[in-house]
Amino acid sequence: MVEVSGVTKVYPGEPPVTALRDVSFKIYPGELVGIVGPSGSGKTTMLHLMGTLDQPTSGRVIIDGHDASVLPDRQLSALRAGRVGFVFQQFFLAEHQCVIDNVADGMLYAGAPLKMRRSAAAGALTRVGLRDKLHVLPTKLSGGQRQRVAIARALVGRPSIVLADEPTGNLDSATGTSVLALLAELNASGATIVVITHDLHVASFTQRTIEILDGVIVRDAPSRS
Amino acid sequence: MNRALVPARLRVLDVMRLSSVGIRTRKLRAGLSALGIALGVGSIVAVLGLSASSQAGLLAEINKLGTNLLTVTNGQTIFGQAAELPITAPGMLGRIGPVTDVQYTGDVPGANAFKNPFIPSSNTNALTVAASSLGLPRVLGTSLASGVYLNAATATEPVAVLGAAAAQRLGVDRVFAGERIWVGNMWFYLAGVLKPAPLAPEIDASVLVGFQAAQKYLGFDGHPSEIYLRAATDQVSAVQAVLAATANPEQPSQVDVSQPSDALVAEADAKAALNSLFLGLGAVSLIVGAVGVANIMVISVLERRSEIGLRRALGATKGQVRLQFMAEALLLSLLGGALGVGAGAVSTAVYASTKGWQTVVPPLAWAGGFGAAIVIGAIAGLMPALRAARLSPTQALWSV
Numbered sequence: 001m002v003e004v005s006g007v008t009k010v011y012p013g014e015p016p017v018t019a020l021r022d023v024s025f026k027i028y029p030g031e032l033v034g035i036v037g038p039s040g041s042g043k044t045t046m047l048h049l050m051g052t053l054d055q056p057t058s059g060r061v062i063i064d065g066h067d068a069s070v071l072p073d074r075q076l077s078a079l080r081a082g083r084v085g086f087v088f089q090q091f092f093l094a095e096h097q098c099v100i101d102n103v104a105d106g107m108l109y110a111g112a113p114l115k116m117r118r119s120a121a122a123g124a125l126t127r128v129g130l131r132d133k134l135h136v137l138p139t140k141l142s143g144g145q146r147q148r149v150a151i152a153r154a155l156v157g158r159p160s161i162v163l164a165d166e167p168t169g170n171l172d173s174a175t176g177t178s179v180l181a182l183l184a185e186l187n188a189s190g191a192t193i194v195v196i197t198h199d200l201h202v203a204s205f206t207q208r209t210i211e212i213l214d215g216v217i218v219r220d221a222p223s224r225s
Numbered sequence: 226m227n228r229a230l231v232p233a234r235l236r237v238l239d240v241m242r243l244s245s246v247g248i249r250t251r252k253l254r255a256g257l258s259a260l261g262i263a264l265g266v267g268s269i270v271a272v273l274g275l276s277a278s279s280q281a282g283l284l285a286e287i288n289k290l291g292t293n294l295l296t297v298t299n300g301q302t303i304f305g306q307a308a309e310l311p312i313t314a315p316g317m318l319g320r321i322g323p324v325t326d327v328q329y330t331g332d333v334p335g336a337n338a339f340k341n342p343f344i345p346s347s348n349t350n351a352l353t354v355a356a357s358s359l360g361l362p363r364v365l366g367t368s369l370a371s372g373v374y375l376n377a378a379t380a381t382e383p384v385a386v387l388g389a390a391a392a393q394r395l396g397v398d399r400v401f402a403g404e405r406i407w408v409g410n411m412w413f414y415l416a417g418v419l420k421p422a423p424l425a426p427e428i429d430a431s432v433l434v435g436f437q438a439a440q441k442y443l444g445f446d447g448h449p450s451e452i453y454l455r456a457a458t459d460q461v462s463a464v465q466a467v468l469a470a471t472a473n474p475e476q477p478s479q480v481d482v483s484q485p486s487d488a489l490v491a492e493a494d495a496k497a498a499l500n501s502l503f504l505g506l507g508a509v510s511l512i513v514g515a516v517g518v519a520n521i522m523v524i525s526v527l528e529r530r531s532e533i534g535l536r537r538a539l540g541a542t543k544g545q546v547r548l549q550f551m552a553e554a555l556l557l558s559l560l561g562g563a564l565g566v567g568a569g570a571v572s573t574a575v576y577a578s579t580k581g582w583q584t585v586v587p588p589l590a591w592a593g594g595f596g597a598a599i600v601i602g603a604i605a606g607l608m609p610a611l612r613a614a615r616l617s618p619t620q621a622l623w624s625v
Contacts, residue, residue, distance in 0.1 A: 094532070096250045109541050
């Protein structure tokens with residue numbers, strides 16, 4: 001499903017910064033994986049590379065059989081549109097659009113007509129428990145609800161993989177826990193989810209934890225529970 | 226699994242929705258930058274519309290006065306002196322088939338008109354004293370502002386009628402019984418004052434007396450100097466061709482023939498030429514509007530980095546981001562353009578109605594206004610859109 005093999009990422013500059021050093025792992029369909037590390041460990045770079053938002057200096061990132069490290073920008077965009085869903089710490093919701101249209105925009109670049117996008121969005125919002133908030137503006141929602149909207153947007157196109165970047169970073173711990181519980185629940189119903197976080201607490205919700213430190217994987221094992 | 230990856234095309238409806246995102250979220254700012262375009266387009270449309278309307282008004286006036294008036298005047302001899310028209314000329318011209326009406330005046334040389342005998346003789350007010358036939362107002366398409374015109378009785382007596390400008394210069398605003406002016410060396414009683422005659426402006430500055438009176442009191446020789454005639458409208462050019470030879474068979478070259486409505490049409494065209502200055506001013510404000518739109522779009526791209534990053538993460542290609550911002554700039558200037566065309570047309574209509582003209586907004590004006598708005602939107606939007614598309618998704622997402 002997602003295969004990272006021998007990936008090194010060096011950011012040019014004086015001196016050059018090596019964010020990741022020869023990292024390899026695989027994520028299989030249906031997994032819920034936590035990538036955990038302190039800030040500066042290279043986990044955000046990992047998210048960029050797995051989400052095809054950036055390309056590795058060397059090594060390969062293969063998503064659904066497509067080698068993202070050799071594809072041109074247009075094809076990477078198409079790959080993201082169809083197969084990768086993102087959840088961000090800051091939610092990134094459009095404030096002037098009601099919840100259902102925010103979620104529907106998750107499929108905008110996949111080419112579905114508006115009607116179809118909206119009905120898929122309604123379905124996704126039902127899955128995250130916001131069925132009664134379809135026509136509310138995001139500004140009227142609590143932080144936890146907003147993150148649920150963002151999760152629905154990531155899921156709406158039924159991507160091969162959902163990448164969640166610090167999904168609980170802007171939430172209090174109780175709300176954060178409920179969001180993690182939601183991700184676990186969605187995983188149980190078939191979604192492949194990678195949660196990238198510095199919060200070791202997340203590990204209690206994932207089946208597998210990859211710990212990164214200074215650009216190297218220091219541990220890749222089933223979560224201790 | 227290894228299907229080729231082809232980005233989906235955005236639907237037209239989706240592009241339209243995307244293009245209005247910035248405008249819906251920042252209404253005041255979008256409104257102000259559209260206003261810049263609107264002012265430019267509006268002033269261009271108004272300038273073109275007003276000139277077309279005033280031209281239409283002038284042409285309508287000309288049509289009302291009739292284009293079938295022809296003027297025959299005495300020309301010059303080959304030695305450069307004023308030639309004379311034969312006394313028989315009006316009668317001969319009247320016998321041309323399609324000619325329906327002939328009237329004439331004769332300048333009385335050496336005669337001047339004054340309010341009273343105490344005015345210094347050098348203050349002539351540039352007035353002409355002329356003998357006139359009795360149906361002159363009818364053939365010129367004018368009428369009397371007050372009083373009556375010369376008739377068979379008054380034409381033999383010291384009685385005068387004033388042209389519109391002549392009345393003004395002599396300080397006559399109404400005619401009352403016994404009112405007199407000093408013409409030549411004697412009192413002439415005032416019979417009436419004419420309204421302006423646009424087809425024969427020389428009449429406006431004239432003091433008109435009867436032919437017999439002019440001969441009797443002012444030493445006039447009886448030769449007409451201007452002959453005004455109306456011809457059947459479809460025969461005007463044919464009549465014009467034979468006028469000189471008919472008026473003065475011996476010296477046709479000493480006769481000038483003209484069609485006064487031609488001069489007015491030329492005047493209407495000349496008015497349009499003045500517009501280039503105003504059009505230039507409109508173009509300048511249009512450019513200022515374009516700079517405004519470009520400015521707004523640049524700021525918008527900076528402010529909306531995270532939105533751009535999100536869209537890239539959702540799968541938008543560079544081209545789709547570029548398209549969104551281009552479309553937004555185009556929409557802004559189209560809104561401005563529509564507003565401007567509307568405002569220009571309305572101001573034209575309002576001004577034209579106060580002047581009693583027909584409202585004319587030429588297609589060149591509104592099509593050109595829209596066209597200019599589109600071109601300007603494209604130019605103003607291009608650079609910001611390219612910048613938006615060049616943003617790398619990671620930079621865009623994590624710079625906030």
